[in-house]
Amino acid sequence: MNKKIPKSTVTRLSIYLRDLDNLEKEGARYVSSLELSRRLGVSDAQIRRDLWYFGQFGRSGMGYHVGSLKDIIMKLLGINQKRWHVAIIGVGNLGKALASYKGFAERGFEILACLDVDKNKVGRRINGVKIEDINNLRQIIEKRKIKIGIIAAPVSSAQTIADELVKSGIRSIINFAPIKLHAQKGVDIRNVDLSMELEGLSFYLSRSNA
Amino acid sequence: MNKKIPKSTVTRLSIYLRDLDNLEKEGARYVSSLELSRRLGVSDAQIRRDLWYFGQFGRSGMGYHVGSLKDIIMKLLGINQKRWHVAIIGVGNLGKALASYKGFAERGFEILACLDVDKNKVGRRINGVKIEDINNLRQIIEKRKIKIGIIAAPVSSAQTIADELVKSGIRSIINFAPIKLHAQKGVDIRNVDLSMELEGLSFYLSRSNA
DNA sequence: GCGTGTGAACTCATTCACAGCT
């Protein structure tokens, strides 16, 4: 009976986190799984089970302490632990939206590069970051010690970009193209082991082997 | 042994569709589940099983006819046979990206309104559509016979907006806020029964009861 | 009484493995 944590549980943690934040602002001290259930549309049993994987945080007859639970989940999600250097590859609508999303900074992600194939875009700035030529990917990643790459490019090029990123020494890839990236020619990528929610988007963080 | 189709199968259909489109452009006539498997990182058994739910489309020893399979999946995802009137609520980064995404038109979605709370945004235009005051939501939805609402607003207001949309007679809600919207005070919403992928974003289409 | 924590039951989703068609 050992605890293997479902991917879906991790995804839901961030949903809980957001709502606990709201609850805190509303001044609630305790919240029961049933009340959370009604607020979020997730079953109460589900919520208890999700938390169960990580320990015992509730008080019988009272529920969960909003502040503490929030802290616990933040720690579980590893938010604010370190700062991460990030590159965004592909500056279409999605890439632009991501690049100008302030939430990244708050969560410890620092965007140090935006890359695109389109020469017309190269040189422009988004949110203070210059758009650079994708051909320089390798040097940029290496020189700026970028450890996370966000792929917001079309499916057709996603795998190639992923390979290039891995060769440049990247550690994690957040892939928005709807394919599961896979290893090719000896390059070793581990697929999806974490997902999170930011502004209603589902992030799938697939990190390479250490 | 009757066929109850997994939600995840439906999600994957759109992934297959995109790739079939690429394959067609590459000039491929037939594709086997194994080849698709390698291109997409989904197991071959999975692909055969997914298609199995809907019928027999393959030829033993040959694979699937790219063109036909594409048509079949398009029909299966069918929803987009008609034109739908759409409103986008919340014109932040995400809302903006959606409003200017051309793929909608191709798929039969016609954006007839963009709404926001921010008075500064009201009056501007995105992709030809004027941003209007969210307070007029009801009249706008009713007058323009809008049947789909896309919520790209923060979680905190998502449920309120959803309720308002339902009162205005909307039929479907595509919700980008990471909560499962639920019925309140007699308003009847059915949750998520379809999801699709567009430009790497996951759409969850939750449609109300007819 | 209320509400957690949790084994056990169940439902949903994926993979195995192979008979049968081309």
Place this chain on the structure above:
DNA sequence: AGCTGTGAATGAGTTCACACGC
């Protein structure tokens, strides 16, 4: 030989239901 279609087996994720603590 190559590849589909599919029952059966396995695995993942969710819900039930209730003993126990506040």
